[in-house]
Amino acid sequence: MAIWVNEQIDPSGILYSCIACYDEDQANDCHASFEQNLTEDQKKEGWVARIRKVESWDEVPASALKLD
Secondary structure, X not given: OOEEEXXXXXXXXOEEEEEEEOOHHHXXXXXXXXXXXXXXXXXXXXXXXXEEEEOOHHHOOOOOEEEO
């Protein structure tokens, strides 16, 4: 079963926030929220919101909020 991981990453590459879940629709909603919460200034500075799919919880950052 796929696990969807949403991450906000700061300009230096440090993970700022992370949410992981099984539900793709929920993950897409979370990604849209992460994108909308970044200001234009943050985007210009290099902040990014990304979504990725992994196959194991071992691939999810330990600091992630994990939703069922």
